[in-house]
Amino acid sequence: MSDSPRVYVIHENEEWWPPFAAAFEAAGVPAEQWLLTDGSIDLDAEPPQGVFWSRLSASAHTRDHAESKEFGRAVLRWLESWGRTVIGGSHVLEFEVSKVAQHAALRRAGIDVPRTVAVFGTSDLKRRAREFAPPFISKHNQGGKGLGVRRWDSHDEFDAWVDGAEFEPSPDGITLIQEFLFAREPFVTRAEYVAGDFVYAVRVDTSAGSFELCPADACVIDPGAGALEPVFPPFALRDEVTGEHPLVAEHRAFLRANDIRIAGIEFVETIDGRLVTYDVNTNTNYNPDVEALAPLSGPGDIARFLGSLLPERVPSA
Incomplete structure (x- = not known):
């Protein structure tokens, strides 16, 4: 690790790194990966200076990295004990790996959730x-x-x-x-937030009946294509959902109350008029087709936000 302050991105899946690496470079923010697929930490040693962003994932076990979540818990506790700035810290990891934790916190915030x-x-x-x-x-x-x-x-x-x-x-x-939530129309919505602020909303077509809705190009592979060619599911920018949407205001209050700075939150509009929130993704990914059309960039906003937290650094224009 470098001696100069930088953003350290803690995760276990290198396939997710390229769009974020490009965003950090474009923003002029020094950043590097910290892969938790193996290694060790000296609990008595001081961590490097910088900002630490955890992108540890609930799906790590599907990549033979089940232990990364436990290693991540240890690393985040160590960083926090030294007073480092950690985005997506140990309390946020618990939301990522437990839908029970998400449901309980959403319900407590007064947000409609599925029974x-x-x-x-x-x-x-x-x-x-x-x-x-x-x-x-x-x-x-x-x-x-x-x-x-x-x-x-x-x-x-x-x-x-x-x-x-x-x-x-x-x-x-x-x-x-x-x-089972009967949608008014065959889609769900994923609202993206960075630094607690609304970035944009994505319409995810569910007419085919799939529940596997990861937007990143690294995790949407068509089995019929011999696992060679990525096939993107039907994601589209939903520009009628803005920062003024009432559920967006509820989401922002929920994120503030739980000190979650970066997240994608999914909800569905039901045939009986409910707006039901059912998932909080704290290591959110971004669909490249949506990014090409959106007025703001998820990775770009993340790079600028994390860069602004680095000590003794003037954010780039």
């Missing part, structure tokens, strides 16, 4: 699922990229899955049973 039951293990899954009329959803508490989310149109079908060989537990052993 949800958290079940540890499998012995109570079938009984609790019967509290929900079909269709309903099951998902992992520790998810990411929409993996592990399934729609169920009958309790018998769900029971067979729980008892069968295809059942896939959440990495933390907690399965969520959740009401």
Whole structure:
């Protein structure tokens, strides 16, 4: 690590780095990766000077990096103990790896959330699922990229899955049973925030029925293309959602209350007029097609924001 103050980006997936590296370079902000796929820390040694941005992901286990989340907890606690500026610190990581934590905080903030039951293990899954009329959803508490989310149109079908060989537990052993939200139109919205401020909103087409809605080019690969050519899902700029939108104001207050500075928050507009928030992504990614059209840039705003926090540095114009 360098002796001069810089932004250190803490993560475990190098495929996500290029758009952020380009944004830091364009903003004139010195930055480097800190990959938590292996290594060690001296807990008695002082960390380098700089700003530390955690992009640790709930989906790390899908890249054989399940331990990175635990290593990340140790690294963030170490940095915080030395008073370093950490964006996405240890408390934010807990939101990233627990949808229960997200749900509880959103509900406490008065934001409409889906009715949800958290079940540890499998012995109570079938009984609790019967509290929900079909269709309903099951998902992992520790998810990411929409993996592990399934729609169920009958309790018998769900029971067979729980008892069968295809059942896939959440990495933390907690399965969520959740009401199915009937969208007014076949899309969900992802609102992006940097430094707690609204950047833009993205319309994500769900007409194909997929729950895997990661916007980054690094995580949308068409299996039918032999895993060679990236195929982007239908993401589009939703410019009618602005900073004046009432739910955006609720999201901003929620982010301030929980000291979350960078996030993508997903919500759906239902056929009965609800605005339901169901996911908080604290290591948000950005779709390149949307970025090409948006008046602001997510990575660009992040680079400028983090650069402004560096000591003894005059932000570039």
